[in-house]
Amino acid sequence: MPFTATVISAKDWGAVPPKAWPEETRPQYVIIHHTATPNPPNDLSSGTSAGAKEFSQSLQSAHMNGFGWYDSGHNFLNTTGGFLLEARQGSLDAIKRGRCVRSAHAGTDKGNESPGIENEGTFNTYQMRSQQWNSLVELCASICSSCNIDPNNIKGHRDFIETQCPGDWLYGQLPRLRNDVRKRLGTPVPADDSLREGATGAKVTQLQQLLKANGFNPGPIDGAFGSGTVQAVISFQKYKGLAADGVVGSVTWKALTSSTPSPSPTPTPTVNLLDTYKYYRGLPHQDQAITWLNGKVSKDALDEFSRRWRNSPSQPFLPLQVGAVGPEVKQLQQRLQQQGFNPGSLDGSFTVATKAAVIAYQQSKGIMADGIDNVKVIVLTYWKISAKIMIS
Ligand SMILES: [Zn+2]
Structure with missing residues (x-):
């Protein structure tokens, strides 16, 4: 020509x-x-x-x-x-x-x-x-x-x-x-079974279903290869690193059918174990609940949990008892005094007087009275009480 x-x-x-x-x-x-x-x-x-x-x-x-x-x-x-x-x-x-x-x-x-x-x-x-x-x-x-x-x-x-x-x-x-x-x-047009815009039929329906299963929205699953399907095909091709031409030839079809759908994101947990622990600690039926949960968690996860529970270099989770010293003890003493208990001098040193004040506090709150506590529990209880007063 x-x-x-x-x-x-x-x-x-x-x-x-x-x-x-x-x-x-x-x-x-x-x-x-x-x-x-x-x-x-x-x-x-x-x-x-x-x-x-x-x-x-x-x-x-x-x-x-x-x-x-x-x-x-x-x-x-x-x-x-x-x-x-x-x-x-x-x-x-x-x-x-x-x-x-x-x-x-x-x-x-x-x-x-x-x-x-x-x-x-x-x-x-x-x-x-x-x-x-x-x-x-x-x-x-x-x-x-x-x-x-x-x-x-x-x-x-x-x-x-x-x-x-x-x-x-x-x-x-x-x-x-x-x-x-x-x-x-005037040269022969090669036979081409590619699916492209304008195509209709069962194969297009199947294409639309595959696109959807792969997380790409072709619009209505209606067996009609319209602009929505073109866009979904192009997005899929880009995602797979294929030539993004919106035409479904053998390469794109193979990628669609061999693709495992991307896993849906992990749902946000509705239960926060930490809060559950903090707020409902020590009630009798909870041992059963914890035992049940124990059976659901893998051995590896439990071992790691145990390790973390025992060892926290940045913030030791240690019971406060007679002989303990430090800012946490001082904070405990301040809280006790604010609650109307006398821990002795507010010097950060866990004395016998401090222990007596803790026991008195624990008894008043119905907590097992051992004179040993963790400052976080005391502080938490204090804030819960404060919040209640503020709300009521
Ligand atoms: Zn250009």
Whole structure:
């Protein structure tokens, strides 16, 4: 097939000369971009020929004056009105001879050796109108034909570097673009049992169920491959590190069916054992409860619990008894005094007087009276009583 696309040459839209002429390359791919500019009705070219030329000029200016490039970064521009324009100068002539010129659109040397087509618009969800689509097909077919490039090598910018470009929707349409180009070239379209947008039936239902089971929401499970299913497929593909094109071929299908669903997060416990222990300590039926719990916990967990219970280097969990000294004893003495018991001098030294005060306190609260206690229990009890007074 000859080069049939109608392309406005850079000279015809008034390009300024390049700062340097690029070297010729042997192209292997056709690389699809979007300009990430507004879609109709706010498209910068307004869908007109004059608008397309102005848009091309503004892109060249941005690339040369903003980025410091020698010329437009891309090789071709396809506007919303379906106008095709040469961008980097020399591209059109080179392509017609089966060659290309080194450009700056792809972000990698490998990509920049092949022609890049900027499509006016932002195609994350927005769907390209037929006029622009048809001109894209015509240009791709012309390039593939002239340069002997297999339509399989029509790629998205994101196949070369980490980028959103050319948008999830347009990227997802690349299989259709390749097929349309094959049809235009008159080469056979390979049989393809991939599932893609627009497909319906039991297999789509199964796909939607698999997506859901894997934690990706395709919307209603209705056997219709719509935009919700496309988005869920793209999210799944990204999650799995697959080419995120929204089309379910054998690789994606295999990943979906072999994937074990991610475990649901551990539910937040409704019982806080620490609080349970603190507040309900020492009641007779609790031994039974603890014994029951004991049987539910693994030996390893119990051994570790036991170790931690015994040894806490930062804050020893020691009974306070006669002979103990330290700030905790002093705090205990202060609490006892505030509660109306006389622990002796508030000197942080657990004396016989302190022990007598603890026993008196314990008896008054119905706690087993041993004159030994842990300051935390005393403090806790104190605060519980204070809180009750404040509430009542
Ligand atoms: Zn791009």
